Amino acid sequence: MFNKKDFGIKIKVARKSRGLSQENLGKAIGKNATTIGRYESGEIMPDAEQISLICDELGIAEYELFDTSSKILNKENNRNPFNTNKLYLFYKAFYPKSNNYKKGKFILDIIEKPDCCKVNFVDYKTNKIYLSGYMMSDSNVAIFIFENYKENNLRLEVSEIILNIARGTNTLMLGSFHCTNGNYEPSVRRCMISTEDIDFSDEMYRKLEITDRELEELKAKSIWYVDVVDKYDFEDNI
Numbered sequence: 001m002f003n004k005k006d007f008g009i010k011i012k013v014a015r016k017s018r019g020l021s022q023e024n025l026g027k028a029i030g031k032n033a034t035t036i037g038r039y040e041s042g043e044i045m046p047d048a049e050q051i052s053l054i055c056d057e058l059g060i061a062e063y064e065l066f067d068t069s070s071k072i073l074n075k076e077n078n079r080n081p082f083n084t085n086k087l088y089l090f091y092k093a094f095y096p097k098s099n100n101y102k103k104g105k106f107i108l109d110i111i112e113k114p115d116c117c118k119v120n121f122v123d124y125k126t127n128k129i130y131l132s133g134y135m136m137s138d139s140n141v142a143i144f145i146f147e148n149y150k151e152n153n154l155r156l157e158v159s160e161i162i163l164n165i166a167r168g169t170n171t172l173m174l175g176s177f178h179c180t181n182g183n184y185e186p187s188v189r190r191c192m193i194s195t196e197d198i199d200f201s202d203e204m205y206r207k208l209e210i211t212d213r214e215l216e217e218l219k220a221k222s223i224w225y226v227d228v229v230d231k232y233d234f235e236d237n238i
Helices: 004-017 022-029 033-041 048-058 202-206 212-221
Strands: 086-095 100-112 117-123 129-137 141-148 158-164 173-180 186-194
Touching (some): 117 141, 158 186
Antiparallel strands (some): 100 117, 129 141, 158 173
């Protein structure tokens, strides 16, 4: 059963964890400190719009203010298997200004929540967030789903990374990166992910190429089965 007092306590805990006062939060959502206090005591309930604004300001999802335990189908698949909250992504990226494919190095920032792992797709050099999404995993694979970071982005963008972690997460892991370009043309490419900040070597870049065997299979079946379970010895790169 929904409990307004518990709801208010969750707002208070999240606010304090962000280092905000009731006045700070009130100004951010167009309310005064007294109203925030009444929300937190359970005396009154914010409406749907105010809940959305509060969650945006506190950096939490709306479901975190409600009892969602019955909606969690598999908590194990929402864990972080990497023992770190920062991953490094390497793939052949297209740069429109130079009209060329070059080494692309990005950061995947993992934000662990009670029942999910949120992930931001971040530029390595500028720390700009390009995409935001979530991760699910088991002992063999981690899957990242991304979409627009900003809701007002004019271009709909959804990307997916499927990462092989069966060999462990302390090595350079192989995966496939599914995305679209500025013309909405879909592409699939091999990628690598590391738990450590390593240089993007020429050898790594070479191993991101489609192999002859993959190309022959693509011609025969019109399907590219991306080889992310091979036995390349990447450990020297870490």
